[in-house]
Amino acid sequence: MRRVFTAAIAALTVTTAGTLVTGTPGQADARPGKSRSVAVSAAPKPGSPGLGDPYFPDYGNGGYDVDHYDVRLRYEPATDRLSGTTTILATATQDLSRFNLDFLLDVESVRVNGWTARFAREGVHELAVTAPRGITTGQALTIVVTYAGVPSETLVDGYSGWTRTSDGALAVNEPESAWWWFPSNDHPLDKATWDVSVSVPNGVEVISNGVQPRPPLAEAGNRMRWGWRSTKPGATYLAFLAIGQYDIVTDTAPNGQPVINAYSTTLGDRGPAARASIERTAEIVDWESGIFGPYPFEAQGGVAAPIDSLSFALETQTRPVYGPGFWRRGSNPYVVVHENAHQWFGDSVSVANWSNIWLNEGFASYAEWLWSEAQGEGTAQELFDFTYADYPADDEFWQVLPGNPGASAVFDGAVYDRGAMALHQLRLTVGDDAFFRILPAWTAEHRYGNGTIAQFQALAERISGVDLDPVFTTWLFTPGRPTPAAATRTTTAPAQPKSWSQIRAAHQLLAR
Structure with missing residues (x-):
């Protein structure tokens, strides 16, 4: 996980969303892993420059659904200059007069199905593309964008999601990083596969997602081209580059x-x-x-x-x-x-919107507790007791709601620690047999797709046969320090589990 300048972005989207949204978001497609808009009239309309996420309403775009990104780049470590072409294979989900891409670098040209398209900047990170010909619902789209720029100098509110290093760069961030290196439909609802190819000087390595379909290829001018391929659908913020x-x-x-x-x-x-x-x-x-x-x-x-x-x-x-x-x-x-x-929790099963971040961070944090149990370094109950005792009742920690933390607290420590505590209370409520059937059932049912907390609760209730409203309401959606069930309540100060120092050290960097 990671946090960026979400507070700044949240403020920006509040001020721009009203002027940017011109399309009407459609209904969700039933196909796992995809969210497709459906045309509401025969007249072509602009695709919405945002998918209406409650925290980041202008992230993503409406009117089309991406199947694949082919990102072909050239990078100069000495100057941090990035240039290249991204080819997007998509399908129109409504009759379109124009559509948007999320992107920040300088664009040289855009083609749609071979035709030159007009484009213009809008809002904070929107590239509005006017269709050179009419686009109809269900039409296949090949969108080719050629661009160049210096990502580390391309700033939003003084910030870049691209990290320049002494020997190269990293494109790694959440909830947005694609803006700085390839145009995209930047929201977890629109998953796609991708190929990434990057030319760099000899002696520089490039690492990205997936597998290498071939060894690096020598190019003219003492350069090498590295290629990576992701064969399973993924959210755009999960694509990355490490160059150096x-x-x-x-x-x-x-x-x-x-x-x-x-x-x-x-x-x-x-x-x-x-x-x-x-x-x-x-x-x-x-x-x-x-x-x-x-x-x-x-x-x-x-x-x-x-x-x-x-x-x-x-x-x-x-x-x-x-x-x-x-x-x-x-x-x-x-x-x-x-x-x-x-x-599993975040990549294969991604959030349907960013308010559901507990499905990512709470589960990954509880995995640490389960590992601690497996390694004999402290049981999940011991870690629950110690974590609970570590935060006094008057600590602001208890005022952040893991089930709806707000845009400025998406990666707050409570989403991690109280999020893990919530899962432990669920485990105690339904019992180990049901709990350890719920976890793989969730990842199987929503594999390569998206999910919400409400959907997870419904699945857990279906498997366990237990009404879980009290657990979810108390531990995810109610401010204040909850009182654990009497059967698990401790009356003395708990001992520090052996795993605690490493878990705490990790969370001090993971949570913000």
């Missing part, structure tokens, strides 16, 4: 999948701790598969980012990226457990 000096380690997981780990050569004495943690990825994914269901993607791995880069970690699909701070005190497998749990 990396040692790449490959292996095979117990399930036969490729494992690709990359370590920045700038980590110095933190490098061994990073390797001791990330090299456990295949082991951790194998263990998590036994609890959450089959691993949903085509590859595994992780990236240890440069020493001068990120202050967080992110569950980028198939290959989480970890900032250097996680290795400051030595190895920490708990952050690896957290980010790989997101491959």
